[in-house]
Amino acid sequence: MKKKNILMLTLLASLSLPAAAQQDSTGISFADQVIEVGANKDFTRAQSTAAVSVITNRDVNKRSAKNIGNSILGQGNGLVSLQGTGTYFEQNPTFYVRGLQSLSTSTPLILVDGVERDLSFVSADEVDHVSILKDAAALALYGYKGANGAILIITKRGEYNSKNIRVTYDHLFNFQSNRPKFVDGATFASAMNEAMANEGAPARYSSEEIAAFQNGNYPYQYPNVNWVDETFRKSGATNKIGVEFSGGGERFRYYTTLNLLSDKGFIKNFSDNDGYSTQDKYVRGNLRTNLDIDLTPTTMLKVNMLGMLSEMSRPGSQADLWDMVYSVPSSAFPIRNENGEWGGTSTYSGELNPMAQSSGAAYYKIHERALYADMTLNQDLKYWIPGLSMTLRVGYDTYSTLYEDHSMTYVYGSYPVTGWQNGVPQLGEYWTSGTPGTMGKEAATDQWARRLIFAGGFNFERTFAEKHYIYGQLKYDYEYQNSTGATGYTIYRQNASFLAHYGYDNRYIGEVALMYSGSNRLAPGTKWNLGPTVSAAWVLSNESFLKGCSVVNFLKLRGSFGIINADYLPGDNVWDYYVQSYGANASYNYPFGSGYEANTGNAFGAQQRGRMAAVDPSNEKAYKYNIGIDATLFGGLNVEFDAYMQQRKDIWVSGAGAYSALIGFEAPYTNAGKVDSKGFEFSLDYTKTIGDLTFNLGGAFNYNKNEIKDQAEEPKAYDNLVETGNPLQSTYGLVAIGLFKDEADIANSPKQNFSTVRPGDIKYEDINNDGVIDANDKTKIGYSAYAPEIFYNFHVGAEYKGIGLNMMFQGVGNYTANLSAKGMYWPLLNSTSLSQQYYDGRWSPSNPDVNAEFPRLSTTSNANNYQTSTYWQRNRSFLKLRNVEVYYNLPDCLVQKTGFMKTAKVYLRGIDLFCLSHLDEADPECYGVSAPLNKSVVAGVQLSF
């Protein structure tokens, strides 16, 4: 009893709770959660030695999102998910498992039902749960692909002797958050004059012209167009409908879903043309069938099939309308000029006219089609050898896109002002450009990918003397991957693997995995590598001293170590790094001869020696160490804690830093890269029911830190330029120390060599103390702008008599933003717009504040100011309300009166409604020139029959 008391005090002493609600919504307790690690046998959490977190069915579909990737945004423990931007069709998050890990790539392996697959068109409806595979024990069986962790998506399956039909309908009202605000025409013109004055040049606009912008008397010559509001409407809409059939008989189970998605974007003038719309649209249909067939009492067949068709349509020429909005100032040209043609001038081309591009350029379509199919056969061989079974698997995926280009060109023009007379602008000859076009008809295959997998092996599972549980498997698998862009470079991999799992009395568990992997990406002699992993777990809660303890319901300690090999290619996908190549360079003509015009003479394509073949090539390896705890306490508090360490070795890097220039040809790639990373994850989830009230709260906190130990870095002239020793993808730049006050300030400061410096320009610190400010003064100024070091989320939920509320918040820390969006932060008035925020916060001769938020205005790109520096750096930490839901489960008595309905639920959701950050006018996840992120309000209903 004493021990238990100590434990209780150490953990959460003040709570004493009944041992009731330790189950998730599907009724599976934390300890009984299925942990899939790629073996033919799935262990429960109580049995597993691996560090795996699960996003359960309760959480995978709360965002009414386009796909499962967007649906789990912010969720999970150990998963870093960063929102993608762009049009609806293109929005896909970036994932990292345990943050940045390597100089080569940190992209995790993404698996759908155990096969490496793209998740971008898997709907959240068809997903049962998502596992995050983190340590060596969890990743061992994925061979060369597992080094960066894995995200495993498991789709739904039917149940024996049941029948269920479920219909879900969601309607989303979408809004764009943080649309940029640009200054009006008159302000732009005076800002231009100010910029010209800053540069010692005469004003560009006369006071008459500025007045004309102001009063709008000559709207065609002196327009004032709010391009954002003219081009984009306030809201878009998405409709999602899903029908699921699941169930089974005695020897047969099925799950089938038909899922339809339709999104309409933000184009305001989409219906100006007869016969077609120029709206941003995306329509998708998924049809999935998962079958489990008991062919015989000992033969099981599992078939998964997903067919997908989608169609995307956007305004013609794939115009990037948001880019145009950031480029074209409100004073540039009118939407249409006097004669009805689109506006455009010789300065601002009419091809930048967002209105013309969004309604006058017809449309462009992309069709996607995909088939994911796999079949697994399991044959129990117990009649031959008790405990023995055999598994065979084959899968074939295909994916392709086609485009249809129906774009159309258009004519634009304007009457230029040649001068003013008597207060009236004088118009010159009509200027026009562009060609009148007809709609294009081109269509072709764009991208394709295909994959074949095959696996087969024997499994052995038995318990001896009631206490000795043994599972072992021997497996061979291979895969074939072929896609556009890599023609002739098909990837082949194969693995022979051995896994042995031993459990003693459900208390002491040990596991060994040996993975012998081969890949055609590696150099001859290095193609095959052995990756061993060992792991162990101790289930304390099954020890007699904790048996029956009401505080500790489940407690397990785990540890693992393993070497995970990787077959990443060096450089930009360089396959022949181990071959000393010689190549003909066709551009290497030499014009011998005595004549002027002759390009004849002896012109040859010359032969040149290519990059040096890598010396003693090897492959990247991850040494992964992990210790962790899984526990359920007080009957409802699920705890996961993991601390990890990883050493990446033999990462491919350029060897140029180590080779003398004297060798006379390009230095080879070398396996010299080393990166260490470490961190921890901690998650809590507590559920309790008191009478009719059930509430749930929890969260996860992840900290991932890394350090480049070696990257064969070229010797650097100054210490501040050295990147080795810093975290991966840190931000490097200059350190700004305010703005220049006046010419005297400039004269008294070290010389800045980027461009001629004027008052109001950014002043930098002389980091290397050489008296000059140049690229040699760059240093590490911030965290990575690619992945945060801290990622956390927390959720609360409660349900009372069928009415429920839940909310999920997510935040990041140690994350850097480097502002550079044109027009917004880096206006160069000759070619971009000017944001209100910049205008209001700028340094100007009348507001010579050396600490102004933005430097002086410039007409062209200001090489001095537009350097990456602390001036443009912002703390990118944020906290977002990812999703909030209010729902009502109609009372059973009411629903069942219908006679055919089983349950009915109505709900309202809010997606990404709220954000706390350090950026005033932009979203911390989207501050560049791109479509703003969406906020959505969802109304939904779910009925089951």
Place this chain on the structure above:
Amino acid sequence: MKLHHKLLSGVVMLSLAGVAFTACTDDIKFGSSFIEKAPGGTVTLDTVFNSAEYTRQFLVGLYVQQYYGLPYKNSTASPWSQSYWNTKLDALTDCYHQHFSGSNAYTMYYSNALTSNDRAIIAYNDDKVWETVHHCWLLIENIDRVPGLSDSEKKNMIAQAKCIMASRYFDLYSVYGGLPIVEHTYTGTEGDLSTRRATAEATANFMVKLLDEAIPDLLWAYNGTTIETDATNNTGRWTSAGAMALKAKILLFNASPLYNANQPYYDGSTDAERDSVVWHGDFKQERWQRALQACQDFMNANDANGNWYELNKATAATPDAYRQAYRMGYIYQGSREIIHSTRVAGATSNKASYQWNNFVGPTTTETGPGPFRHSYGPTQEYVDMFCWADGTPFDWEGDMTAGNINGEKGKLFFEYVKGRGGAVQRKASRDPRLYENAIVNGQSERLNWTSGVSEGNNYELWVGGYHEKYQVADADGKIVEQDTERFPSGYGTIKYYLGREYQGKYTQWVYLSYDEMLLMYAECLAQCDQLNEALKYVDEVRARVGMKGLKTSITKSKAAVKPNMDNKQDVIEEILRERACELGMSNNRYYDMIRYKHGEWMTKRLHGLLTYRLIQIGKNWEHNIRPYIGDDKNAGVAEPSRFEHSLFELQNRSRVLWDYSPDDLEVRKWFLFPLPLTEINKGYGLVQNPGW
């Protein structure tokens, strides 16, 4: 049981059949052969050297990597010397001032901001030198096994490779000093590549050895009648004349005071000086004798070969004809004055988007537009080096006093003779080479390509003039000296540009030429105290453009201080001046500056010319800041013939070194460029040049 087995085997067969079909046309392989890389068109060393044709192409590849001195590429890729973001060595001398603000002349050199972390103009490891050396050895080491090449062709190809290698060594030797000597290919797997820099002398000897080995196996000139030996197909290849001329140039450099002196150029405290990599450690007259011998050997061999190389002579004794002779001597690809030229493909208009001609001049009309990224404005100091047309030295102050510059008889560039009805006759008043090295006020836009006669409008380089507009000064007379314009110093670049009529022509870079050979010979003779003999060769060069001998001309001069042509130092300085006039834009002025440790050329303040067009109003002559071309010309106004000239100090941008004493170590460090620090830090034994 049986049923199970049937089912099982059926499914297995199905799976395997699936495997076989789904992989389509590719063979399915198991085991290790499964993971072979898909076959690709990999070329290996054997592919190259098993074919005579590929081997010949390989040699062409070596030619491609030669130094080409006209930056023409919008690229920062290697070779760095070909990028217009870099600058030319000439822009660091007193002859030219670069006015393109995007160039390194601005950001690194004039601002004295270059460090060992930056790429110098000819970059130690970014100019393809070591790549070329490697590929030359690769050819030499492998050519024995090439089938289908005769022994003589093999020898000839080896000799060409050795010349290329020597020339690339010289390109670095002339701006860095002693270099590591690479005598074979590296595989990269040597492990220890600790190759130290050889002494300057050993580096020179290494180059000379390569050339000596090559000379017997080369043709004197490509003047034969077969496709292998004719000029049409082969001009540009290395010849024994080229090898001998390069040898002379190397030995001349080796004998020059930079290396050959009793005192090092820096303070003597640095490793580079102690190791004799930037200084021989002593002065030896024999070094000059050796250089002289190399020049004599060249002359004798040329004599023995029917004097194939010669100065391009004028067809008439007119200024235009002299210009044409000088121009065709260096620009004509078949010129017999050129001993070795280097070329780049695509260096002509319409065949590549960026090239020399387009960046010097305007691209569509005579006044614009143009990016003007080669704004190498000739300086007043350079223009003053050119004598009067008869050979008499020019002297700004003396000639100003004498009324030769301003006033009624002013004839700075042209003598204007008014005829009946106001018609004006012009006669070039200066050394004809001036008009081929700087565009001056009043010279014609074109010298006819074939006839060699001046034609077209005159360049109007006065304030407000048609061509110059307000590039030098604004309408109020304030000096503005606009950058990235064509005439910021009051003069324009013409060498290798010629005019818009040259657009579309292949522009070669003259690597070695006969006039340079004559002047090198003269310099060696002077250094060996044979002054009169030396002047003979200088005068030969002057005579080609119709100028009298140096001694005679100087005697005629009325200048207060005159060089003494019986004094060795004075003769040598005059030879250097003559070299500047004859060999403009050829790097030679830069080489002369460092060879003779002329720090005063770096610290001397440089000037431009401010010109005003004058018109007579009543009795007074007043400034007229209007162009002539256009309204005035159309109205039949007489051609402007009277101008007012004055000098201004170049200020955009001024050079930081102008504030230094020529003896300051901050100036003297510039005699050699810094080696890249990153390369030194790799620790294979490079020592840094003094002062960097």
